[in-house]
Amino acid sequence: MVLNEMAENYYSGFKKISLQFITAEEFKQIEKTSVHLRFKKGETILKQGHQPTHIAFLQSGIVKFNFFSEGNGKNTILTLVSAPKILGGANLFYKDNNLFSIVAVEDCEVFLIESNILFELLKKNGRFAVALFQIASDMFKQSILNFISVANKQKEGRIADVFLYLSGEIYFGTSFNLSLTRKELAEFACCSVENVIMTLSKWQQEEIITISGKKVEIKDINKLKQISKIG
């Protein structure tokens, strides 16, 4: 009974969204063929290059979309996503193999849904399809915004963008416990680790942020926005 309740809460976010569009009966169909899992920080939820057999619903935690380049052995973080959200946008859209990996940045609870089951429901229910696609495509928009940032701005502007994103879309506040390493910040901002560090040091001196250990506080968000704007 306790277990049942836990399971109930486990996918409640997804269930709540779904039941606005599909019947309880139809939701049971999804439930039967899906699993819920916990992932520890650093574990891979969906792997780049694999076949997309599942759609993931992120119930709690934070994940990164990680692209590994064979050519030079470098990682790029396309975007970060915090719960609750539908992951596996790539899988929703294409039949292609996963473009990137999805990796837990903090401990996560995930609800893995068989994609062909979900797809059948989407085809039967246009409103559900439209709603899910709109949710899922948010991540694409973020990737594109990130692209634009990388393409147009130099380091400082990009790192400012990263912190504005963390503050606005991930931690929802100006004060948070950073769960990314400096290396991950660098992979997100597309620059070297040293550059992240130097920029952060500079910002500390200018009293734009304070960092101690993993604790980050943005003291002057307007200045950050300014830096982002200038590029």
Next chain:
Amino acid sequence: MVLNEMAENYYSGFKKISLQFITAEEFKQIEKTSVHLRFKKGETILKQGHQPTHIAFLQSGIVKFNFFSEGNGKNTILTLVSAPKILGGANLFYKDNNLFSIVAVEDCEVFLIESNILFELLKKNGRFAVALFQIASDMFKQSILNFISVANKQKEGRIADVFLYLSGEIYFGTSFNLSLTRKELAEFACCSVENVIMTLSKWQQEEIITISGKKVEIKDINKLKQISKIG
């Protein structure tokens, strides 16, 4: 009668796709509230920042997705698209204002559809919705691949990517009339005009490509792929 035939051909690509999923009756609904237009090279089809009232179907021609950055006054070409294809992916997905402009790179024929009419149909017909989203999302995938290229490679690898993309996805061959200026190539590859020129000169000396005027011939596509891979 001749006019009718022309009009018939005009949106035939979109009609053909649509009629696999919706009835002729339903298609008439779209037809009634839509317009077909011609755009000259350089003209803007959908403008960045405007409200997305229409979805565009590109019947013929080539367009660029152009992002203009207020901060530094620079353009970035997110991706190029050749007909026939559904444009306005951004509009399909979000209610937000257009993230970027869509601009004709060659003369285009476009079929502008009122988005709320189309959306009503999508909600009623899940199979149609899924099909359209899959087509539209191809452009997102290309933007992300482009992002990865910009993030990981240096200029020569990026310019190689641009030419491989032009050859494979736009002109469908190793020999074509380039409709982009050097400036546009630079905006696509995210580097300076001078860098594009120097790289192309170098490739000519190495007999990887030949260029005379707008005529481009890729003589050694494997070498280009090699350059792309190394980055």
Next chain:
DNA sequence: CGCGAGCTTGACGTTGTTCAACTAGAGTGG
């Protein structure tokens, strides 16, 4: 206590942008 991973700093070299000068071709008007 010692080891290793993550973090920090400064020096140095490479990459790529900016600038300035020049060329070629297309369009315009006298």
Next chain:
DNA sequence: CCACTCTAGTTGAACAACGTCAAGCTCGCG
């Protein structure tokens, strides 16, 4: 039909931005 101008393309040199390297630091954990 020839200057004139305007735009696109081209080249090289100077300079700034950024990544790489090397060395040292800190902190948590065995």
